[in-house]
Amino acid sequence: MLLPPALSDTIIALSTPPGAGAIAVIRLSGPEAFALTDGLFRGKNLAGQPSHTLHYGTLREADGRILDEVVVSLFRGPNSYTREDVVEISCHGSDYIVQQVLAAFTRRGARFAEAGEFTKRAFLHGAFDLAQAEAVADLIAADSALSHQVAMQQMRGGFSRELRDLRARLVQFAALLELELDFGEEDVEFADRTGLVALLEEVQALVRRLLHSFELGNVIKNGVITVIAGRPNAGKSTLLNALLNEDRAIVSAVAGTTRDLIEDEVSIEGIRFRFVDTAGLRETTDEVESIGVERTRQRVRQAALLLYLFDLTTNTPGNVQAEIEALNPGGQIPMLAVGNKRDVASEAQLQAFSTQPNTLLIAANPGEGLEELRADLLARARGNGLDQTGAATIVTNLRHARSLEKTNAALDAVLMGLATGVGTELVAADLRQALAALGEITGEISSDDLLTSIFTQFCIGK
Template identity: 45%
Template sequence: MLDNNDTIAAISTPPGEGGISVIRISGANAFAVADHVFLGRTKLCEAPSHTAHFGKIVDEQGGLVDEVVVVTFRAPGSYTCEDVVEISCHGGYLVTQRVLERSLSAGARLAEPGEFTKRAFLNGRLDLSQAEAVADLIQSQSDAAYRSSVRQLSGELSRKIKGVRDELLNLASLLELELDFSEEDVEFANRKALQTRLEDAIMTVDELLASYSVGRVYREGVRVTIAGKPNAGKSSLLNAILGDNRAIVSEIPGTTRDTISERVSIKGVLFRLTDTAGLRETVDKIEREGVERAKKEAKEADILLLVMDLSEHDYNGTEPLYSELEDVCAREGVKLVRVWNKVDLYRTEAPRVPQNGYIFYVSALHGDGIDSLKNGLFNLVLGENLNESSVVVTNARHRDALSRARKSLGYALETLESGKSGEFVALDLRSGLNALGEITGEITTEDILNNIFSRFCIGK
């Protein structure tokens, strides 16, 4: 088991070369450890909090390791709420390593991944969902992911959860109070009013659960697979959406042999586009492999872009390959978008193909219709669900806890409606409360914590 009281140290900046690197030391002996290796005008243990000190890091023989600036933070006014010293040295791999080694030989222990943030949580500076937001913030790869983690870090989700918990706690206490007076057969709580309040709480939990589909999109992005027959213009479409000549395009069918994946941001949301080999039954072994891969890619997508060549007039929709893909989509819950390509070949208006679902007409070669396709993709995943002010659940652990809470609250409501004794209702309310408490960390286990903080990098 980890000792949460010793003094830890780690490099908090990424490895490699840069202007500076920061070594962070936290714990009761942070100042003593730093004083052991640092020579400056003042002793750090005598320095006030939040001050910067120029000086040297020296080795055992007093030789120069590096010239540095040290910043002091005294408990509880630091990231971890403990005494913290941050040493900014020159940003090179070796020099940073040496400064860290000196701190370790002076009595600090190398920090585990996320251990600084874990201490911030254990010492009450952040709740658990905020601590998780720190990792999300660091790892966010799109504007949407970044914005939602900043909001979670500021405690928006926590406040919402706390609101529901307070309400449920209230209800549970009322019901439990009745038990103390059970001899007298009193009802402190009006059953009808209780029911309404419980229903409100359930509605909030349901809203949070529903927001997860948006949350996942924020975090992981949207997976889009581009499929279609050889030469339909799939690679051209990928290039047009990216605004870049990423994939090789040629008039020879079967140009794309392997899948190509690229990322693009549409209105701040990350889309992962995968171009695949043209789908057709072939004898060529390599191409056959590509076809299989394309089908597999389609299965794993959120959206399938089925590209069809308008000039080939093969739009009666009875093609076995197309129906195969439609089946895959229907079975796996993948949204199917039909893209009719090469509209530029029609000098007058291109033929409109009567079909259900999402349909776009584009020219991948000239760019017509690409913007509206991009907008369409965005609206397809986020359009109706996007409300800037609503709290979004982005984390699978939170969703799991919310579903368990939802179940318990559902039972509580049923029990209440059936007119059973308040103690049974209170029991279900309590388990709902516990599940919600796991999100913010009021209820937690060492396992949950290890799981969460092992996702962090060392030094955070």
Template identity: 50%
Template structure:
């Protein structure tokens, strides 16, 4: 894939603002910009140094469109590795469109989604996993996802993969060399060292694969389902967690007929709270659909908050314990937090009685007491939710995989490495091991873009915003 024309796009979000940036990249970026730019000091952009900024006006013939600042980045020292010009104009949508249309008439072409970053990749300014991190960085909406994207963009993940690939490639070369001298029955690759390398690669691959469980939820947010009977305070709890009146609250049972979702960042990690319809027997068709959706959301959630009203739990405690057991059996792998609401309405005696029942059912450690209306216990609940996230890798600045494509390639690479390891233990011929080694190298190369095709690149960069 060779792209040699000059592209243009708005690099800032569309719509009106104080300032907008229009970006040009390509061989003709500077001449095109120079043709429409009139410097206040009569400067010629073609003769100016890279990484400089110049004040002037964008003109269409005798018509002045705007006063602007023009930034020059000459190849190869630019984001794309090509000549890049950025025009900082006033943020009127009319001005933006007038300047872009003028640049199109002068010979530029509208950039496609992610084309600036695609050119950066094709020109060797970054590898494919770093390019994908650019999109993750733009979309990061909490501290944890931002930290992971920055680490990947700086090449942390790429460097780890590249090092493994290089070591494997060195041994692969020796194995291939043995094939050239197969008639002489010689071994160039030290089998003991090769075994150690395979074990080390397998260990690293398993660690990276396991990190996806954490990385995926951090990147996309951790879904938390709030479930329970009607009118126990699910919507009140959601409002208390979000610190705003997001869900409708009333004394009428079944007010929430559909699921309501909103997000909250706790200690830098995103959580998606889902307020569901109350679980109960009902003949109301619409409410029944809402209850069915509740179970669907519980299936999708990473954590389930099972909410009970304190006074009712005191009266029907044993029935509720049976319901809790059913939920635990239905979703055995999901963290379940039992939340007893309206604790402010309970006497000390009633509170102690409930705790004893929970203790006898071995549920005391899984239970929190709150008063959602007064926001009592809500901060403790947030801390409990945060405890379900394995943040050790984040604190230790370890590489965390968040990309499904990378995860898939790592799984395939691990499978091939395990085949090679098995072949080594079984004393398989070098030519058979060489096939599996080549496949492992192929999957490593897929991650960083050393092995790629136009279809793959099209799928990846189609998810970028235009102008990046």
């Protein structure tokens, strides 16, 4: 864990989104936050006021010119977000007023905050660990009930507690191995090898469970990538527009209208689906269209779910099955066949497809069968564990997943070393690597480059 450096400057930033609004909130943090605000505030002496109080007054320049009427919130460190003295100024949400207030403070010595610097200071002052800090950004970006739930659990320390428990169990044995190295010449064993193997296997099982959860976590964070594929004029763009309830894609009777991927998101009962409309699948001599077809095939390989849309009135079950097999050989990607234009299909055509497994019949243009389609999508998502996360820890961060992969590889090396009887120093070295990889997640082991990479992804005012 990095020790907090001497953070002697006071930083300032707009914490609400830029643009005109009813109210804007400007945040200061640092040792001079109260003094700088007192230099502009007229109403009462803020330095003498208790923490966690609100004060109404005006901000004025030295010549008496009023910048705005404001409400000032005071938070004395260490009982604040950053663990420093923090002032939050609620002013009117005019861009002009905001810029005037920011300029007045910077002229008096405040520095504009870097991206994520408030949260970085909170981390450096020990308010929370690195995994919890990253969850702050995830919580701000959460746009579904599930992503909110997972981010909130991580921010409140659920994931960190699990990692600390894993690390503490490994540290005990690592200490005994290090002790053996200190008494290497006396050929003694302080660590029971049988017990160590059992512990390592148990810890590794937990690490692998967390790694496996990343597949689910990635879907929660980025949405269920649902690719709509099929031949030209099957109604893919019409279906996309119907699911989104807006005219997102161009619909035309001319085959090959869609040349590139069109993506958009919709939340269905708290689960986010990212629908991808694709170019119609066919052999073509048109160079642009052929590029679109190839992109379709690439996107299908990345899909979490494939909706294969076909025209009921121009296909047979055998043709559809052959096309699906060519696009998704072996059924590697979860797939639902969706027959379109049921409103104009004959009874014989409806009967031919109604008995086909994993097939749903709709009419995208009038919107028939869309509720059944949404219900099917939800059932598939929930069947994969979505919205049933409960208290389980879900890994949603790629950096965390990579650290867990390094932990798993290091534990493999430790177990191999114990099985083959390699020297204690080699086993201890591999165990130290496992501990270091776990420590990277929470920030117990970190570097300036890592912190810069993480916090620059935050918004400025956070």
